[in-house]
Amino acid sequence: MRARKVLVVTLAVLLAATTTAGAATTTSRPGQGRFDRPQHGFAPASTTLREGGPGDAGLDQRPIRDAEQFLKSWTEPDASGHPHFSGAVGLLAHDGVVVDRYSVGGAVRYADAKGTELPLAQQVPMHDDTIFDLASISKLFTSIAALQLADQGKLEVNAPVVRYLPEFGVQGKQDVTIEQLLTHTSGFDADPSPSLWEGYPDIPSRRAAVLGSPLKNAPGSTYLYSDLNMLTLGFVIEKLAGKPLDQVVHDSITAPLGMADTGYNPPADKLGRVAATEYESDPPRGLVRGQVHDENAWSLGGVAGHAGVFSTAGDLAVLCQTILNGGSYHGHRILRPDTVEKMLTNYNARFPDDAHGLGFELDQPWYMGALSSPVTAGHTGFTGTTLVIDPESRSFALLLTNRVHPTRDWGSINTARQVWATSLAKAMAVRPVVGLDAWYAAPDNDATVTLSTPPLSSRSGSLRASFHAFVDTEGPSDPLQLEASTDGVNWQRVPLHATGPGAPAGTVTSLSGHGHRAWWQVSADVPAAAVTTLRWRYTTDPNYTGRGISLDGVKVTERGRTVLDGERNPAELTSSGWQLSTR
Structure with a gap:
């Protein structure tokens, strides 16, 4: 386990160094190439157009x-x-x-x-x-x-x-x-x-x-x-x-x-x-x-x-x-x-x-x-x-x-x-909040994608889910929901609480919206059950989509005890339409 940790840290350092080196030659401002770094105010009046490629x-x-x-x-x-x-x-x-x-x-x-x-x-x-x-x-x-x-x-x-x-x-x-x-x-x-x-x-x-x-x-x-x-x-x-x-x-x-x-x-x-x-x-x-x-x-x-x-x-x-x-x-x-x-x-x-x-x-x-x-x-x-x-x-x-x-x-x-x-x-990139990658989904119109946990056992019947979410959708008609099931067939929505720029106030049953371009910190108290499966479900309607949704740092705990750590063990999550992405 210690060797694996060293390897992960080493890869992270190398990636950071590479990104920094690239930024020195291709990035002139902190927000360049980033969808999750919205700019404020106008560009410098001296800015003139120059030819280049996407990488530039x-x-x-x-x-x-x-x-x-x-x-x-x-x-x-x-x-x-x-x-x-x-x-x-x-x-x-x-x-x-x-x-x-x-x-x-x-x-x-x-x-x-x-x-x-x-x-x-x-x-x-x-x-x-x-x-x-x-x-x-x-x-x-x-x-x-x-x-x-x-x-x-x-x-x-x-x-x-x-x-x-x-x-x-x-x-x-x-x-x-x-x-x-x-x-x-x-x-x-x-x-x-x-x-x-x-x-x-x-x-x-x-x-x-x-x-x-x-x-x-x-x-x-x-x-x-x-x-x-x-x-x-x-x-x-x-x-x-x-x-x-x-x-x-x-x-x-x-x-x-x-x-x-x-x-x-x-x-x-x-x-x-x-x-x-x-x-x-x-x-x-x-x-x-x-x-x-x-x-x-x-x-x-x-x-x-x-x-x-x-x-x-x-x-x-x-x-x-x-x-x-x-x-x-x-x-x-x-x-x-x-x-x-x-x-x-x-x-x-x-x-x-x-x-x-x-x-x-x-x-x-x-x-x-x-x-x-x-x-x-x-x-x-x-x-x-x-x-x-x-x-x-x-x-x-x-x-x-x-x-x-x-x-x-x-x-x-x-x-x-x-x-x-x-x-x-x-x-443009939406960079992960935690680690090297995040789960990303950008389905076409009239589609559904899911990201599911295995059945999770609870000693006390009380689980808490937490994750980061970058949400850019058409609006309420294209929601992200967290759902829970005790039998894998019948699902119920889990109330969510999100914080961050543009996040909905109070407790909600779905996340949607566009234009805020910021990561949210999301938490949810899962309904009591001996065994529970969780899934994140993103559904689009027949018209229009946004850039999509990214999930990062997925974790389920029980009174401080880690039940699932999706960041350390992404293979524990079953994806249908989601993929791990560095951007």
Whole structure:
């Protein structure tokens, strides 16, 4: 036994030395490469992006490579006879390092709405610098432009819109504020009705229709995502800046940040790099490429507050790092740090599933995957684009697809969005609290995994279980439970008490949650029985998962006597879906 102890200690020392040596060459900050070391505050304003691999940022490359293969599989036909999307460009970055760029499939692939593939010579493959129609990610540019005006003292976020656009004050809208436009709580219906492109003859009448749109709900009473909010905000920006929205975005955002491939209505000399979107017959536009896909933005000349921006993954990476830096990049500040904080602060607490900052959506697992947390910010676009910024790990994930090429009817790509973002979360480490490894489980949707003890004898009928738990799940619908059984057939939940950042208060029967990113110390008094089997059961529902759950330092005692020590003797535990992991 003494020899075994010496060996374990020696291995631990060697591992620590190796980790320390590695940190000296690849880790610049204590939280780099760690999912269990959330960062606080912004990254240094001097942080600029550099190219590297996962190892350069202390990340495990395996989850990222698996996600690449998933994206590749979704560009290939499935049982439906067609792929989920024509092509994709993905980019992942952590702590200032671009750890992955991946392009797959076709930027131009189909000749018609039926999905007839073009001859190979006429197809255009995806490349890292392919230019995409961002669709609603354009709303972030509008939001930033508005907040820049607020920084300059030209716009008050709490002010009513009518202060800046008096003609807006019809149909009961006199109390709608700029903040409500930014947080989609104005009361507007989802879209203009009728559509701008089919209901009005020219751009002036379409602009007037936006300003004259009625409310569906009382201002501030409801969250309802609406393009009318950002269309209106775009007009406010133009009024206060004295120039068109596309020029404002260029002069105040893309030019200072060096985003040369970002803007509205791509020039003809860049058309060869633009990903195609839909083949449209109503309106009869044919294959849409190089013009904005959104019909209402198209009817306004391609420049609108809700859609119209085209960009590349590389340019968007600069914008993401600018947010992580608190509004500055490469010596150019576009927003004050306190303004960026407002973009990352939830103004919609009264609408729990619709967290929203001033411009950014927050904490949306349906596309943020395991990167989701109360401060994780992002946005998606109808054309198949996704942007996720995770300040707690100083990371971001970009997935740009042309999923509407050749038709919008081929289904949702939300699973791909989740997989891509989650790969970055899983690439970061959750280090064991005790010893060299911990039990880790990250099941797919609609699954159950268990970790069980052998039957444990009790002299007094009173056992106490203790363990460390790192819990990152979708929420209460994906619980971790400790259960006890005297016959191995019938199980009852064992009440738990957890302590640590984000831990539930009091006694609970399950553990769940995401965003706290900290280990909890958990204890439980097991119901009295002569012989008891314990099992940890983690169950997921059909939708969304977090990074997963880690258990460490599992121990069962009886009045101070050790009955089971899972750390010293992990073979005593029977796993179904759990594995020992050093990270």
